[in-house]
Amino acid sequence: MALLDVQHLTQFFGGLRAxxxxxxxxxxxxxVGLIGPNGAGKTTVFNVMTGVYTPTKGTIVFDGQNIVGRKxxxxxxxxxxxxxxxxxLFSKSSVIDNIKIAYHFRMSYGNIDAFLHTRKxxxxxxxxxxxxxxxxxxxxxxxxxxxxxxSLPYGAQRRLEIARALATKPKLLILDEPAAGMNPAxxxxxxxMIHWLREKFDLTILLIEHQMRVVMGVCExxxxxxxxxxxxxxxxxxxxxxxxxxxxxxxxxx
Amino acid sequence: xxxxxxxRTMATVIASVLAYVVIKLLSILPxxxxxxxxxxxxxxxxILVGINIVMTVSLGMVNGFTGQFSIGHAGFMAVGAYTSAMxxxxxxxxxxxxxxxxxxxxxxxxxxxxxxxxxxxxLVGAPSLRxxxxxxxxxxxxxxxxxxxxxxxxxxxxxxxxxGGIPKFTTLEVVFVFAIVSVVLMRNYLFSSHGRSxxxxxxxxxxxxxxxxxxxxxxxxxxxxxxxxxxxSGGVFAHLLQFIHPDNFSxxxxxxxxxYLYVGGSTSISGAIVGPAIFTLLPELxxxxxxxxxxxxxxILILTMIFRTEGIMGLKEFSFILIPQRQxxxxxx
Amino acid sequence: MGQFLQQLINxxxxxxxxxLIALGYTMVYGIVRLINFAHADIFMFGAYMxxxxxxxxxxxxxxxxxxxxxxxxxxxxLLGFVMEKLAYRxxxxxxRLSALITALGVSIFLENFCAMPFVFGPTFRAFPxxxxxxxxxxPGNLGLSVSNVLLLDIGVSVILMVLLFWFVNKTLIxxxxxxxxxxxxxxxxxGINIDVxxxxxxxxxxxxAGAGGILYGTTYGMLASPFLGIWPGLKAFIxxxxxxxxxxPGAVLGAYIMGISEAFATSVNSNLGYGIAFAILIGILLIxxxxxxxxxxxxxx
Numbered sequence: 001m002a003l004l005d006v007q008h009l010t011q012f013f014g015g016l017r018a019x020x021x022x023x024x025x026x027x028x029x030x031x032v033g034l035i036g037p038n039g040a041g042k043t044t045v046f047n048v049m050t051g052v053y054t055p056t057k058g059t060i061v062f063d064g065q066n067i068v069g070r071k072x073x074x075x076x077x078x079x080x081x082x083x084x085x086x087x088x089l090f091s092k093s094s095v096i097d098n099i100k101i102a103y104h105f106r107m108s109y110g111n112i113d114a115f116l117h118t119r120k121x122x123x124x125x126x127x128x129x130x131x132x133x134x135x136x137x138x139x140x141x142x143x144x145x146x147x148x149x150x151s152l153p154y155g156a157q158r159r160l161e162i163a164r165a166l167a168t169k170p171k172l173l174i175l176d177e178p179a180a181g182m183n184p185a186x187x188x189x190x191x192x193m194i195h196w197l198r199e200k201f202d203l204t205i206l207l208i209e210h211q212m213r214v215v216m217g218v219c220e221x222x223x224x225x226x227x228x229x230x231x232x233x234x235x236x237x238x239x240x241x242x243x244x245x246x247x248x249x250x251x252x253x254x
Numbered sequence: 255x256x257x258x259x260x261x262r263t264m265a266t267v268i269a270s271v272l273a274y275v276v277i278k279l280l281s282i283l284p285x286x287x288x289x290x291x292x293x294x295x296x297x298x299x300x301i302l303v304g305i306n307i308v309m310t311v312s313l314g315m316v317n318g319f320t321g322q323f324s325i326g327h328a329g330f331m332a333v334g335a336y337t338s339a340m341x342x343x344x345x346x347x348x349x350x351x352x353x354x355x356x357x358x359x360x361x362x363x364x365x366x367x368x369x370x371x372x373x374x375x376x377l378v379g380a381p382s383l384r385x386x387x388x389x390x391x392x393x394x395x396x397x398x399x400x401x402x403x404x405x406x407x408x409x410x411x412x413x414x415x416x417x418g419g420i421p422k423f424t425t426l427e428v429v430f431v432f433a434i435v436s437v438v439l440m441r442n443y444l445f446s447s448h449g450r451s452x453x454x455x456x457x458x459x460x461x462x463x464x465x466x467x468x469x470x471x472x473x474x475x476x477x478x479x480x481x482x483x484x485x486x487s488g489g490v491f492a493h494l495l496q497f498i499h500p501d502n503f504s505x506x507x508x509x510x511x512x513x514y515l516y517v518g519g520s521t522s523i524s525g526a527i528v529g530p531a532i533f534t535l536l537p538e539l540x541x542x543x544x545x546x547x548x549x550x551x552x553x554i555l556i557l558t559m560i561f562r563t564e565g566i567m568g569l570k571e572f573s574f575i576l577i578p579q580r581q582x583x584x585x586x587x
Numbered sequence: 588m589g590q591f592l593q594q595l596i597n598x599x600x601x602x603x604x605x606x607l608i609a610l611g612y613t614m615v616y617g618i619v620r621l622i623n624f625a626h627a628d629i630f631m632f633g634a635y636m637x638x639x640x641x642x643x644x645x646x647x648x649x650x651x652x653x654x655x656x657x658x659x660x661x662x663x664x665l666l667g668f669v670m671e672k673l674a675y676r677x678x679x680x681x682x683r684l685s686a687l688i689t690a691l692g693v694s695i696f697l698e699n700f701c702a703m704p705f706v707f708g709p710t711f712r713a714f715p716x717x718x719x720x721x722x723x724x725x726p727g728n729l730g731l732s733v734s735n736v737l738l739l740d741i742g743v744s745v746i747l748m749v750l751l752f753w754f755v756n757k758t759l760i761x762x763x764x765x766x767x768x769x770x771x772x773x774x775x776x777x778g779i780n781i782d783v784x785x786x787x788x789x790x791x792x793x794x795x796a797g798a799g800g801i802l803y804g805t806t807y808g809m810l811a812s813p814f815l816g817i818w819p820g821l822k823a824f825i826x827x828x829x830x831x832x833x834x835x836p837g838a839v840l841g842a843y844i845m846g847i848s849e850a851f852a853t854s855v856n857s858n859l860g861y862g863i864a865f866a867i868l869i870g871i872l873l874i875x876x877x878x879x880x881x882x883x884x885x886x887x888x
Contacts, residue, residue, distance in 0.1 A: 076466040088461040090454045101454045105466040107447045114446035115439045168466050385876045392828050396865035403862025516688050552696035559689045560677045
C-alpha cells in the first residue's frame with residue numbers, strides 16, 4: 001500500500017480554485033518532485049497536506065489513516081514533517097532548543113513535572129539533550145548548539161530546519177523549495193544530502209523546487225502543476241522533453 | 255551532578271533567607287536616632303514589591319514568553335482578591351488573633367482565589383487564544399472591565415462601596431515565601447520542554463504547530479496558570495490592604511503591570527523582577543516628585559521602547575534564575 | 588413606548604460621539620495596524636480646548652460653536668501629527684508590539700501630564716455654553732422632547748462623517764489611504780508616499796476626536812478631569828472592533844450599537860450601562876472574530 005495516497009484534492013479560496021483534482025501516490029522510500037510556475041498551487045498542496053487548510057474536496061490517506069480535517073500538529077505527530085519556503089526557525093531560541101522543541105510531543109513528563117522539576121523531568125531532559133546533540137552532529141551543527149539560531153549563516157539555518165523536521169521522526173518529509181537562495185555548489189551539497197537523508201532516516205521525500213538542476217538530479221518522479229491542475233507526470237527524462245511543461249513555464253509558442 | 259543542582263537551588267534559598275533576615279533586622283534594630291531604618295511604610299512597600307513581582311512574572315509568561323498580548327491582568331487579580339476576602343472575612347470571620355486557625359484558612363482562601371481566577375482565565379483564554387492578532391488584547395481588556403462591573407453591581411461583594419474589614423494576614427514573611435515559591439515554579443516551567451514550546455509559539459506559531467506542538471492547548475494552559483498566579487497575588491494583596499474596591503483592579507491597574515514588564519524586559523524573568531522592583535521603589539528615590547510619578551513612568555516606558563525595545567534585561571537572566579547546564583561529553587568529530 | 592423612544596434617542600446621541608472617536612481608531616488601525624490607545628486622550632484634549640477657546644472665540648467671532656469646534660479640530664489634528672512623528676515613527680520598523688506599548692505609554696503620559704496643576708489641572712471644570720440649550724417638544728401625544736444639543740450632536744457627527752466618506756473615497760489622498768491600508772508594500776512601490784498617508788491618518792482621526800470632545804463638553808456641560816477620555820475612548824474603541832476594526836462604516840455602525848445598548852442598559856442600572864459594552868463585544872467576537880463588517884485575513888504560510 002502507498003504511504004501517501006491523495007485523491008481528487010480540490011481547494012477553493014473564495015471563488016478562486018487554487019488546486020483542482022490533484023492526485024498523488026507516494027510509495028515508501030520514493031523521492032518525488034512537484035514543480036510548476038509561480039502560483040501553480042504547489043505550496044497550497046503542501047499546506048492542505050499538513051492541515052494548514054482543510055481541503056474543499058478530496059481525501060488524503062497517510063499510512064492507512066485519512067488525515068483530512070486533522071490539525072497540523074496531529075498530522076506532524078502522525079509522521080509528516082515539513083520545511084518552509086522562507087525559513088521559519090525559532091529564531092530567538094538556541095540551535096539545540098530548536099531540535100528539542102520538535103521532540104516535545106514525545107517527551108514523557110507533564111506539566112506538573114515541569115513546575116516541580118521532578119526526577120522524571122531531569123530524566124526527560126537528559127534524554128532529549130542526548131537525542132538533540134546526536135542529531136545536530138549528523139548535520140555538523142553541534143558546535144553551534146548553544147548559539148541563537150537566528151544568528152546562524154543561511155546555509156546552516158536551512159540545515160537546521162531540516163534537522164528540526166527530522167527530530168519529529170517523520171515517515172514522510174516534505175521540503176518547500178529547499179534550494180531557494182543557494183548557489184550551485186550549495187545546491188549540489190543539498191542534493192547529496194537529500195539522498196543521504198532517505199537512506200539514513202528511511203524516509204519518503206516530496207519536494208517543491210524551482211532549480212531544475214536540483215529537481216532533475218534528485219527526484220525519481222516528477223509531477224508538474226499549472227493553474228491548479230496537474231499537467232503531466234513522469235520520470236525526469238520524460239518531463240524534460242514534454243512540450244506542455246515547456247509551455248507552462250515559457251508560454252505558448254516558446 | 256545532582257549535587258550541583260541541589261547546591262544551586264540551596265544557594266538561591268540561602269540568599270533569599272539572608273535577604274529576608276537583613277530586611278527584618280533593619281526593621282527592628284534602632285539604627286537611626288533610636289528608630290529602625292525601615293519603618294512600617296517601607297515594609298509595606300517591600301511587600302508590594304513582592305506582590306508586583308509575582309503579577310509581572312506571571313504576565314510575562316503570557317506576553318513575553320508565549321508572545322500573546324494580554325492587557326487585563328488586574329481582572330484576574332480582582333477575582334482572587336474578592337474570592338479570598340469573601341472566604342476569610344465574610345463567610346468564616348477569621349482574624350489574625352488566632353494564627354493557628356487564621357493562617358490555614360488564609361492559605362486555603364488565597365488558593366481558592368487563584369483557582370477561581372484560573373477558571374476565569376480559561377473562560378477568557380480558551381475562545382480568544384484560538385484567534386490570531388489583537389483579539390486577545392481586546393478580549394482581556396473587556397474581560398477586565400466586565401469583571402469589575404460584575405463586582406460593582408453585586409451587592410454581596412460590597413458593590414461600589416468596596417469590601418473592608420479584611421484581616422491582615424499578609425506579612426513580610428508571607429510575601430517572601432509566596433514570591434519565592436511562585437517565581438521558582440514559573441521559572442521551572444519556563445526551563446522545561448513546555449517552556450521551550452512557549453518560546454517556539456512566540457517565535458513562529460506556524461512552525462511550532464508543524465513540529466507537532468498543540469499550540470492552542472499550550473497557550474491556553476499558560477494563560478490559565480498565569481491567571482492563577484494573578485489570582486493568588488490578588489488574595490495576598492487584599493490581605494495586605496484590608497480594604498478592596500473595584501477601582502483597585504481597573505484596566506489602568508493592568509496597564510501598570512504592562513509598564514513594569516516591558517521596561518524590565520518581557521523576555522526575561524529577571525526583567526519581570528527588576529521592572530516592578532524599580533517602579534515600586536522609584537517614588538521613594540524621587541521624593542518630592544511624587545505628583546510627577548505618573549508623568550515620568552510613561553516617559554520611561556516610551557523611551558525604553560524607542561531606544562531599548564527589549565527592555566532593561568533583554569534576553570539576559572540573573573545567574574540565580576538559570577538552571578545549570580549539564581556538561582556534555584566532548585566528542586571529536 | 589415613550590420611554591423606549593426616549594432611550595433610543597439618547598442612545599443615538601451618545602452613539603454619535605462614540606462614532607467620531609471610533610473613526611480615528613479604525614483609520615489608524617487600518618493603515619498602521621496600531622491600536623492607538625492615546626486616541627482617547629486626544630478626545631479629552633479636544634474637550635479641554637473647547638473649554639479654553641470658547642470664551643476667546645465668543646469674543647472674537649460673536650458666536651462660539653463653529654469657530655471653537657474648528658479650532659479644536661485643528662489643534663487635535665496637530666497633536667496627532669506630532670504624536671506620530673515623535674513616538675510612533677521611530678518604531679515603525681520594530682515589532683508591532685513595541686508600538687502598541689508605546690501607545691499605552693503616550694496615553695498614560697497625556698492623561699497625567701494634562702492633570703498637572705500648571706496644564707489643565709486635575710479638577711472638575713464647568714464647560715462653557717457654546718449654544719443656548721432649548722427643549723423642542725416632538726409633536727404627538729407621547730410627551731417626547733429633544734434638546735437642540737442633541738440635534739447638534741447628531742447633525743455635526745453626520746456632517747463630519749459624510750465629509751470623511753467623501754475624503755476617503757473621492758480625493759486622491761483618500762484613495763492613497765485605502766491603497767496603503769490594503770497593501771502597504773505594493774502601495775509604496777506604486778509611488779505612494781507612505782509617510783504622508785500615515786501622517787494624514789494621524790491628523791484626520793484626531794481632528795474628528797477633537798470635534799467629539801467639543802460635542803461631549805456641550806452635551807454634559809462639564810469636564811470631570813483629564814482622565815475623562817479613558818472610558819468614552821474605550822467604548823469607542825470597542826465600537827470600532829465591534830464593527831470590524833479598520834473598516835470605516837463598521838466603526839459608525841458599532842458606535843451606534845454601543846450607544847443605543849448602553850442607553851437602554853443604563854436605564855436599568857447605571858453600573859450595568861457601563862459594563863454592557865464589554866459583554867456585547869465579547870459576545871460578538873466569539874461569533875464573528877473579525878467584527879460585524881470586518882474581513883478575516885488568514886496568515887500566509
